[in-house]
Amino acid sequence: MADALAAAGPVVALESTIIAHGLPRPDNLKVAREIEATVRAAGAVPATIAVLGGQVHVGLDDDQLTYLASTDGVTKLSARDLALAAAKGVDGATTVAATSAVAAAAGIRVFATGGLGGVHRDAPYDESADxxxxxxxxxxxxxAGVKSILDVGATLERLETLGVAVAGYGTLRFPGFYLSDSGFPVDWSLESPDEVARAIIARTAQGVHHGALVLANPLPEAEQLDPALHDRTLAEGMAALEAGGVTGKAVTPFLLAWFHEHTGGASLDVNVRIILRNADLAARIAVAAA
Known part of the structure; x- marks a missing residue:
């Protein structure tokens, strides 16, 4: 990974919360290896980002990946937590926010994840640091858009206010993570890895401050979670959330686990398809940009 960066080669950043918090054991380690293999198969170098013993790591070897997937008590780290984790010497898995910040600091231009955080339903004051x-x-x-357990419309409004560019990949519809279409449009569609790479290069060449470019890559309809099952499970999960008094950073893991349990594992299968498709696309974009 370091050699690829030094040569301005294709590198793809990968988050680690999906390993430590997003997938059950032993699937988490198996999928983490599959994600990295998918990036390599498309010609890029995977850089899974995590904090081990307080030290930020940009790229993990297989022993470190195994440790992260099998160790209890791994802390969920946003960007604001990185220095505190270093001071305490803890092990931590990086969220979208932390992974993005570390990747950009390391000179990585492309990051693959499942779904973004955003504005919570029925709690507009509760917004992800992503x-x-x-x-x-x-x-x-x-x-694959923002997690469908969130308020998608409000999240898109916030991204617009914050100046974050959003484009669909081959679509003008914003995907809804488990669902191919969240019900909301986007203004731009990019049609190929080369076109995305041109946008990345243009942002640097223009010399204008840009935040992130969010590329929303929808699942094919045939691979999405059944919409009726999704809506029913979400409604039941939101009710359970309120009844249990779950708030803050515990909300997303609670609802993802609820979906896994109450869809008979179907949501887990969809989640894995999402991240593997996004890893492949991100790698092809990184190759084109390099």
């Missing part, structure tokens, strides 16, 4: 970090971080983020 949004403000993306507003000030020059990186292209390949995702």
């Amino acid at each position: 949004l403000i970090t993306l507003a000030r971080t020059p990186i292209a983020v390949v995702c």
Whole structure:
């Protein structure tokens, strides 16, 4: 990874919360390896980002990946937590915000993830740090939109206010993570890795401050979670959230686990398809940009 960066080669940043908090064991390690293999197969170098013993790592070897996937008590770290984690010497998995910030600092231009954080439903004051970090971080983020457990419309409004560019990949409809279409449009569509790469290069050449470029890559309709099952599970999960008094950073892991349990594992299968598709696309974009 360091050699690729030194040569301005294709590198793709990968988050680690999906490994430590997003997927159950032992699937998490298996999928983490598959994500990295997908990036390599498309010609780029994977850089999974995490904090181990307080030290930020940009790229993990297999022993470190295994440790992260199998260790209890790994802290969920946003960008604001990185220095505190260093002071305490803890192990931490990086969110979209932390991964974006570290990747950009390391000179990585492309980041693949599943879904972004955003504005929470029924709680507009509760907003993921992903949004403000993306507003000030020059990186292209390949995702499947924002997690459908969030308020998608309000999140898109915030991204516009914060000056974050949003484009669909081959579509003018914004995907809804588990769903191919969230019900909201986007203004721009980019049609190929080469076209995305041209946008990345132009942003640097223009000399204008840009935040992130969010590239929303929808699942094909045949691969999405059944919409009726999705809506029913979400409604039940929101009710359980309120009844249990779950708030703050615990909300997203709670709802993702709820979906996994109450869809019979179907949401997990969709989640894995999402991240593998995004890793492949991000790698092809990184190759084109390099």
